[in-house]
Amino acid sequence: MLRRPDQTGHEPAATLPHVAGRPTLRDVAQAAGVHAATASRALNEATRDLVRPETVARVRAVAAELGYQANPIARSLKTSRSETVGVLVPDLTNPLFPPIVRGIEDELASAGYTVLTANTDNDPRRTAIGFAAMQARQVDGLIVATALLDDPVLRETAARGVPMVLVNRTTERLDVSSVAGDDATGIARTVEHLVDLGHTDIAHVAGPLEVSTGAVRERAFRAAMRDRGLSDSRVVVAEGYSEAAGRAALLEIITTAPPTAVIAGNDLLALGCYDALEESGLRCPDDVSVVGFNDMPLIGRLRPPLTSVRVPQYELGVEAARLLLDRLSGRTLTPRVVLLPLSLVVRGSTAPPPARRGRAAAGRPAVVSPPTP
Amino acid sequence: MLRRPDQTGHEPAATLPHVAGRPTLRDVAQAAGVHAATASRALNEATRDLVRPETVARVRAVAAELGYQANPIARSLKTSRSETVGVLVPDLTNPLFPPIVRGIEDELASAGYTVLTANTDNDPRRTAIGFAAMQARQVDGLIVATALLDDPVLRETAARGVPMVLVNRTTERLDVSSVAGDDATGIARTVEHLVDLGHTDIAHVAGPLEVSTGAVRERAFRAAMRDRGLSDSRVVVAEGYSEAAGRAALLEIITTAPPTAVIAGNDLLALGCYDALEESGLRCPDDVSVVGFNDMPLIGRLRPPLTSVRVPQYELGVEAARLLLDRLSGRTLTPRVVLLPLSLVVRGSTAPPPARRGRAAAGRPAVVSPPTP
DNA sequence: TTGTACGCGTTATCAA
């Protein structure tokens, strides 16, 4: 706990509070010639109108002079609220999450809440530990980016009545608020883009189907392909959202025959696809087009620059925080599901398929402006 | 605060604790037929040997059955320790910091501490707010990644006796522990690498000189150049650690005449250099070699892959956390300065200078294995 | 409008 060994600046008030530590409510009250209870009321926004204006002014002046800051711990003990929110992410080191967390922190900070984070590494044991740690810390609510489609820990926590918002990933059969990207539309637009370029033989390297992003995107891919009368059978599910998994998955697809385009479940998988293509002596986009998902930082500087579905990560975080704040303030009680619009950012990794390139695009990657949202 | 509306699982103990909420120490004590003080002693590692072994066992059994978890808020109020550490970073969204934060969190978590983070955006006002927020939250200590060389806020906080460790950036004239990379050696090795390739006209796009990383690397650059009898005059200081600033700085250098190699203060500045070169019709590494600093994720997949100085970010965080833990436990009282070794990762952005390339490397980027640490 | 009294859940001090 931070201590102040001595008062700095300002001539100390007539009565020196305590001996050395930071001033307490009683110190303020005493210096203002008023009872602690009155000082408390004067300092608290919600109760300040119970106090005569001049008293309020005096108390506040004294508090400012003494540099008084309410002890949040004592307050929490009294109010049973910690003004603290827990955030669970798989891995802060994954570029997808920092912007989300930042959005959450910025939004919650403006409401006076502080954020505790825990990394779960997609490990059930670590996840359980993380939830328990948050509970032990008495967080007022939870923002969860680690949800599985079928998630017992989540269900149990929700059943306990813990205010909770899911972000990025959602879950099934659970009446809880969530904020995610409109993945289905994002995938549909991607398929559309590739078809417009002339592709018909399109494969999908899907993310793990235990998480909503993997499952939703896979389903959307199949639907979009069928809608256009194309085969939706070239799908391989990757072991996880990693470059290695993406590489392995695409290699498996290539074994049969290389498609002319691949839609990856996310950008890391797409990077793995780059590796697989290089190993197979195939070039992107000349032989095979590749599309990612999330539009991670730097992804536009790769070789070739990756076409990807842009997810507004920061806004995802902000919106999740808002939903939680609404819930914590008691304004909203019924869960809401928010889908944020995505946009396709077309870069150099997508081009017409080889068969067409002779007449259509003459070897130059097609540059298409992103569809308006 | 998390509540349990009802007891799940387990047949409840004979006496139902409270009405519904989570069990308190008194509940455990009562159920174990013992006084609350005794229960407290039995449950606390440090004091359990003051209690008869059988009593300890009984209390612990009851606690486990009831699912008792000590209320950290009440404990903090009593002990004046929050088991919480504040981490101040410029911007979590900058790829440099997530690994550091993760390292800190992992190390502190294993000691039972929780981390609060705040982003300062290198803005003095936000920084002051961040420090104040941490103080208000009663953190037991601080890990600071936002230090300026001359940092009043830092000095004031240190003077107040707050346990504190600096990470990545250090400060001047302040007796405080810090963990950083051995930047001077890193830069020296970079210069050596370029000179080995045949470069003599080497420029430096320095980071802001108000922060230690900028100043140290700039000084190291000048020293290394002079040591080799080369001119150390081609230095431009960038406005900040951003791509835009790097671009502007290199453009300024190019105005005179393009150097054959540029050492950037960090990877983002190096990316800006890529932009400046492209705009100027110069190719990397054919016309100008570029070296970055930090070895950010994905940087090896750029075009061309960026040669960079690898900084062990995660370890930086771990080490900083260790230093703070040592301080908090009272083991170490005298500040320590830790420098972690760096390594140069040579990739495709560095090659012999144009004049030499005719005879030496025939246009192919030179690939040099990294020096052994 | 302000003061009194109490309790939030825990640990520390003292006494038994």
Add this chain to the structure above:
DNA sequence: TTGATAACGCGTACAA
């Protein structure tokens, strides 16, 4: 070895 009691700093019925 254990129990009684107080106190950490604050908020809030209730009384005045």
